[in-house]
Amino acid sequence: MKTLNVIIAVMLMAYGHTVSGQKVLDTIQANSQMNVALFFPSPIKQAITGNTKAIFTYNREEAQYFGLLQSTANTITNLLVVTMDGQAYEFKVAYRENVAQTHFFVDKAHSIGPVQPLPGKKGDSLASHTARFPLLRGLPSSDGNGALASVRRKGIRLLLKRLVYRNAQVFMVVEVRNRSGIDFEVGTLEALRINGSLKRRSSYQETRLEPHFIFERPKIIKTGTSQRFVLVLPKFVLFHKEHLRLILLESRGGRRLELNY
Template sequence: MKIKSILISLMAFVLGPFVWGQEALDTLYANAQMNVALFFPSPIKQAITGNENAVFSYDREEAHYFGLLQAIKGTTTNLWVMTLDGYAYEFKVAYKDRLPRTHLFLNEQHSLGGVRPLPARKLDTLFEDGTRLALMEQLLQQQNGENLGTVRSKGMQLRLEKKVYQGGEMFLVFELRNKSGIDYDLETLDILRINGSPKSKTSYQETPLEPQLRFQQPETIKSGSTYRFVHVYPKYVTGAHERLKMVLLERQGGRRLELFIK
């Protein structure tokens, strides 16, 4: 399951031409008493460890260039990091009582190479019948003030209006509002299933959900504008200790929003 989580995280990307420099670092040593700081040449977009024995903490609200690594005794795992400039990094992680170093400055030569997002899929290539289309258009026409959760940061507002189940699918209706005075170029809006608390090093886990369709999602949210759109996912009902996390990322910018719902 843990390996599957890593693979799903990478499914949203297609490997581009690799730019190989020096080999990636063999091993990072960490423990629970000290933080090991990793500094990247570009802000961190996403990071995940191979098991719960290692925790990599980074700012999920506003993209920054560094993260902090810790591990408990017995750790043997790996760490994947994706940065906003499109580079992927992988490190081995092991526990050590006495750390050889507590900080590390990285560059693109430490990366596995450059990656690029999958091209956007056109609506008319995703379904032939009009059942799903009719439902999505109906959901966008209905504006009755429903609100399952809202997050605001730096003039940007992300709101989940509705969560609708039909057949084997889950429809999420979003609203994005820009009051920042600056246009917002949308990089991604990712949905992740989370289990446990990020404060717990042994039980916290994030698993990305792969969308079947993004309907009327804008590429740019103009200043002063509001957009509503729909994401379609395979039907999923959260368990007793699970939540969904929505992560909105800006292209070539640091504005990031995270929304948690049950």
């Protein structure tokens, strides 16, 4: 639920306008026996349901245009989806023993609006952050060649190099290596705290960790090169059955990497 609240807050703060009068789909009927497919005009970036008794699955490894919806008995909830082009969608979901339709082609007209990045704070500069966090300068080059976890896909490798705790922050050192033969334009890098497993839907929960600052964030990683950068996150501790997930998306392209630690 924390992740859902964050998404709603970002939408409200980002574009601050009402969405009354916009074209919406009727309530989507779903059950646990059938897959209800939703096809979008742009690949899915992020999605979440308002109730763990309903689940929307989509390809987290490689960006795709569709996802599959299921729901258990006596469930009424909603589904929020953000696509790679920055459009946000919301749908009502209700359980039905016999669903009337098992696929929907979503048009951009169904969007509730664009999700814009929050405006930066005054004084939110590299100089001010390096003054507040002096160890930033040495972190990217201080952890050698080892890694806590890594994942490779289509010639791109994402590595979690180090986690450093200081007061109320966690400094996460990340490296991206490009051996794909094609330049990689860095899009978003999401850090999620995961509790439970998708195999046990009733107990699964993911909470997004919003970085305070990203130090030396690259715009593009040329093929044959690598680059490290640091995410400054609010302090968190992983408890039993919890893990950390990093999701790296390409800015203009479908490449996607998902790392679990």
